[in-house]
Structure formats: C-alpha cells, structure tokens
Amino acid sequence: MPGSIGYTIWVLGSLLEVCVVVSAIAKHSFRRYLCLNIYMLFSFLISLGRYYAFNHFGLRSSEYKYFYFYSDAVLTIFLYLALITLYLHVFDEMKVEKYVRLTAVLLLVGTVLFSYGVVQQSQNKMLTGAFFAELSQNLYFVGLVLTYILWGAILKLRETRTQLIQLVLSLGIYFSAFAATFALGNMFPNFQFFGYVVPVFGCLLPLAWAYAFWRLAPDARMAPARLAVVPR
Numbered sequence: 001m002p003g004s005i006g007y008t009i010w011v012l013g014s015l016l017e018v019c020v021v022v023s024a025i026a027k028h029s030f031r032r033y034l035c036l037n038i039y040m041l042f043s044f045l046i047s048l049g050r051y052y053a054f055n056h057f058g059l060r061s062s063e064y065k066y067f068y069f070y071s072d073a074v075l076t077i078f079l080y081l082a083l084i085t086l087y088l089h090v091f092d093e094m095k096v097e098k099y100v101r102l103t104a105v106l107l108l109v110g111t112v113l114f115s116y117g118v119v120q121q122s123q124n125k126m127l128t129g130a131f132f133a134e135l136s137q138n139l140y141f142v143g144l145v146l147t148y149i150l151w152g153a154i155l156k157l158r159e160t161r162t163q164l165i166q167l168v169l170s171l172g173i174y175f176s177a178f179a180a181t182f183a184l185g186n187m188f189p190n191f192q193f194f195g196y197v198v199p200v201f202g203c204l205l206p207l208a209w210a211y212a213f214w215r216l217a218p219d220a221r222m223a224p225a226r227l228a229v230v231p232r
Contacts, residue, residue, distance in 0.1 A: 090168075
C-alpha cells in the first residue's frame with residue numbers, strides 16, 4: 001500500500017498502538033491485561049520492521065513478502081493469546097483457568113496442523129509463506145468464533161465490568177471485519193480497494209483499546225440491563 005495515504009494510515013496505526021500501551025501504563029492496567037499490551041508492543045515493532053523491509057527491498061521483493069507473512073502469523077498468535085486472557089478475566093471467579101488454557105493450546109495446535117494440511121501439496125510451502133498466510137486466516141476465523149462465544153458468556157454471566165466489555169466487543173468487531181475482508185479478498189483478488197481497507201481496520205482496534213484504558217476504570221461497572229441489547 002504505497003503512497004501518501006498508505007504512509008498516513010501506517011503512522012496513525014503505529015501511534016495508536018503506542019497510545020494503547022501508554023494509556024494502560026498511565027491507568028495502571030498494563031499488568032492486568034499484559035498479553036494485550038505485549039501484542040500492541042510487538043505490533044508496533046513489527047510495523048517498524050515492515051517499513052524497513054519495504055524501504056530497503058521494495059514492496060514486491062521476496063524479503064518483504066517473507067517478513068510480512070511470518071510477522072503476520074506471529075502477531076495473530078499473540079492476538080489469539082490476548083483473547084484467551086480475556087476468557088480468563090471473564091471466568092476468573094469460576095476457577096477454570098487450567099481448562100481454558102488447555103483448550104486454548106489444543107485449538108492452537110489443531111489450527112496449526114489444519115493449516116499445514118491445507119498447503120502440504122504446495123511446492124516450497126514453508127518458504128513461500130503459504131503456510132503462514134493460511135495459519136493467519138484460520139486463526140482469525142477461530143478468534144472470531146471464540147470472541148462471539150465469549151460475548152455469549154458475558155451475557156450469560158451478566159458481566160458488568162465496562163472496560164472488559166469494551167475490550168471484548170472491539171475485538172469481536174475487529175475479527176469480524178477481517179474475516180469479511182479475507183472472504184471478499186478471495187472473491188475479488190484484483191480489487192485494489194482491500195489494500196487500504198485492511199490497514200484502516202488495523203487502526204480501529206488500538207483506537208478502541210486506547211479508549212478503554214484511558215476513559216474506563218478497570219472496576220467501573222454498567223447497569224446489567226444494558227447488556228441485554230447486543231449492538232448491531
């Protein structure tokens with residue numbers, strides 16, 4: 001996504017990622033949501049790495065493509081782990097941490113094996129980045145399903161912590177947007193518009209999380225009746 005618009009979106013997204021970590025530290029929520037903040041830190045560092053690869057090797061270079069697909073897979077795994085920590089927060093009073101962690105590990109391993117099986121007939125499957133691209137897409141789908149399950153659990157348990165609800169909802173919207181983008185991108189591979197849509201969506205998640213950390217107190221609660229209405 002070269003050009004002034006691409007650079008503007010990249011800078012904006014990077015600044016928002018830094019804002020998430022700064023807001024979490026300032027509001028004493030960094031350790032509470034450690035995986036979320038580590039994900040944002042890694043996302044910022046990888047953005048710098050992608051810019052370096054783009055600037056030195058070019059957008060169509062094999063070096064940039066390898067770095068992009070490998071780093072995207074790593075980021076997706078960190079985001080998956082961040083989602084699991086939200087599960088731990090929602091179910092913290094039920095003492096089921098070990099079951100949540102075990103299920104998360106099994107799902108991650110299963111997704112990796114499934115992704116490998118999908119591309120195992122391809123030549124140079126690991127070096128071309130096909131495996132990592134497939135892994136990222138499959139983890140996004142798993143994350144989407146898990147986020148909606150988590151939202152159902154929030155409604156069922158009548159969870160009222162505003163900050164936690166904001167984090168889960170924004171993650172659900174993020175996964176939904178990317179799942180839709182992946183699907184439309186596969187249907188219309190030559191449509192250049194998606195080259196701008198994906199980075200814009202990438203800005204929305206840090207914006208929502210920065211707001212959650214800066215404006216919402218960790219222990220603030222909303223009226224239970226407001227949870228009965230799911231945003232459309």
